[in-house]
Amino acid sequence: MKGIERAACRKVDSECFFPISYGAHIPEVIEAKKICGDCPILQACLAYALENGETEGIWGGLVPDERRAILLRQTTPSAAPKSDALELRQVLDGHRQRLDWTWHQVAQALDVSDAVLSKLSGGRRMHPDAMERAWAWAAEQDQTAGAPA
Ligand code: SF4
Incomplete structure (x- = not known):
């Protein structure tokens, strides 16, 4: 991933990015999202995860369900802008x-x-x-x- 050397998660314990559960109130999820929020390559990270079908972990500040929702919107013709x-x-x-x-x-x-x-x-x-x-x-x-x- 381009710019990975600037990733905010490189300087922290990465365990919070792979919690046992992804609920919004889980402390690890809150911590990971906070770190992603300050990351200079958040958009590139999210794009990478979407393109590569990452099904686990927090990428680009989003948990798997949130990324799945984006992918679903992108592939549902009725939700897509008229081509x-x-x-x-x-x-x-x-x-x-x-x-x-x-x-x-x-x-x-x-x-x-x-x-x-x-x-x-x-x-x-x-x-x-x-x-x-x-x-x-x-x-x-x-x-x-x-x-x-
Ligand atoms: S957006 Fe989050 S997971 Fe992605 S590189 Fe930045 S800190 Fe790491």
Whole structure:
């Protein structure tokens, strides 16, 4: 972990970071959180623990349950901010309905497979080229839809 030599826990007895129980009132937990609160690499430490799936110990000032809650928020689509993939899907769906097209026809217009296009509904991005093509197609459709008859 970058900056580990500056970690506040290097200068103290590290036992409090691995208590038997992680309750908020457990003296070791309170002590460890206090030490983390003054640590200059708290954010890097927390990021490291989240990225590496550390399931035990207090890292970045958080106990395992608190870290699990962060990971859960990061992986729950409904809690995540709307991605550009979901936004693109919504825009495409608007044009699809206006044109009375199927998703297959939209995929053909964008020159991608149905499977690739369906990624958007899960909030996942397509290849950057396909994303760009899809936004361009949607922009063209906007103009067509807004053009006087
Ligand atoms: S945030 Fe806490 S556990 Fe992490 S390096 Fe700093 S003192 Fe140690």
